[in-house]
Amino acid sequence: MDHLLALAGLFGASFLAATVFPFQSELILVGMVASDAFRWWTLLAVATAGNTLGSAINWGLGRFFLRFRERRWFPVKPAAYDRVEHWFTRYGVWSLLLAWLPVVGDALTVMAGALRVNLALFLALVGLGKAARYAVLVAATLGWM
Numbered sequence: 001m002d003h004l005l006a007l008a009g010l011f012g013a014s015f016l017a018a019t020v021f022p023f024q025s026e027l028i029l030v031g032m033v034a035s036d037a038f039r040w041w042t043l044l045a046v047a048t049a050g051n052t053l054g055s056a057i058n059w060g061l062g063r064f065f066l067r068f069r070e071r072r073w074f075p076v077k078p079a080a081y082d083r084v085e086h087w088f089t090r091y092g093v094w095s096l097l098l099a100w101l102p103v104v105g106d107a108l109t110v111m112a113g114a115l116r117v118n119l120a121l122f123l124a125l126v127g128l129g130k131a132a133r134y135a136v137l138v139a140a141t142l143g144w145m
Contacts, residue, residue, distance in 0.1 A: 006037075007042070011047075011049065013028045014049075014051040014054065016054065017051060017054065018054025018058070018109075019054045019055075025050070029134060029137055033137075033142065034141055044131065044138050048127060048134055055105075059109050059110070059113035060113060061074075061075065062112060066113070076107045084107035087108075093112070097125055097126075109126065
């Protein structure tokens with residue numbers, strides 16, 4: 001039961017870290033990997049799933065709430081939105097592989113929703129990028145790098 005709660009905590013931290021809430025999941029993942037109490041691939045899968053689904057929230061904000069982008073509470077400021085819109089139109093959906101980047105990643109995922117990127121394609125690209133980032137953290141923690 002303790003393992004399930006710990007995994008749920010990792011999932012929740014990873015989920016929150018991908019939304020507009022300021023949260024860090026990397027330290028939790030590294031700590032859990034270093035504890036040697038969990039299989040590394042389970043941790044990688046849980047963190048990736050949580051972070052990818054959290055990004056889907058941002059996609060939904062862009063898809064359904066873009067009309068509120070000038071409001072103070074909207075998670076992406078107008079200047080950042082304009083920069084990312086230029087970036088996204090230049091590099092296309094492949095830029096979603098960088099959705100794990102701080103600050104810019106949130107704006108990319110909101111932009112993908114605003115531009116009505118297919119949700120399945122969005123989840124595949126964002127998930128791949130986030131899995132790669134977490135895999136590097138896991139590998140570094142285990143001394144594979």
